[in-house]
Amino acid sequence: MYLRVVSESLQPQExxxxxxxxxxxxxxIGSRRHPQSPPRKHATWIRHVRGRGESGRPEDLEPTILAWGPEFAVALGRLADSPDAAVSLVVVQEITDPEDPQQKGIFLGADLLAWLARAGASLDIDQYVYLD
Structure with a gap:
């Protein structure tokens, strides 16, 4: 899981x-993934959500985001409300065993949803299913 800010007008340091x-x-903005790639038209700013030995499920990582505090959420909200940037929480879910209940479903608590609303953040869920 990670928090992403994307902007077509602000560089990451800004x-x-x-x-x-x-x-x-x-x-x-203007950087290239490879020398032959076209220049990027937007900047991306990412903060990773890291847990402490948990399973990595979204509900296990919620305390990390909430610990970032309401002031950070408000600063994100000001940025999201401006024409300069978009804010999103990206949840990446990999499923390798569809029978494993720990690999299915995504639960987000009310406190996290309130924090995301204050931050003006959208939710982006990327799911990848790997089967033999």
């Missing part, structure tokens, strides 16, 4: 300044 914290990962 996003960090507005949010009051640095990104874990970022790409700049």
């Amino acid at each position: 996003i960090s300044t507005r949010l009051g914290c640095e990104a874990d990962e970022a790409t700049a």
Whole structure:
């Protein structure tokens, strides 16, 4: 799971300044994935959601996001309300065993949903199913 800010007008350092914290990962407007790739038209600012030894399920990672605090959510909300950026929480779910109940379903609690609303964040769920 990770929090992503995308902007066509702000570089990652400008996003960090507005949010009051640095990104874990970022790409700049005009940068290239490979030398032959076209320049990127938008910047991406990412903060990874890391748990402490849990299964990595979204409900196990909620405390990490909530610990970022309401002030960070408000700063994200100001950015999301501006024409400069879009904010989203990205949940990546990989399913390798459809019979394993730990690999199915996504639960997001009311506190996390309220934090995301304050942050003006959309929810992006990417699911990948790998079967033999």
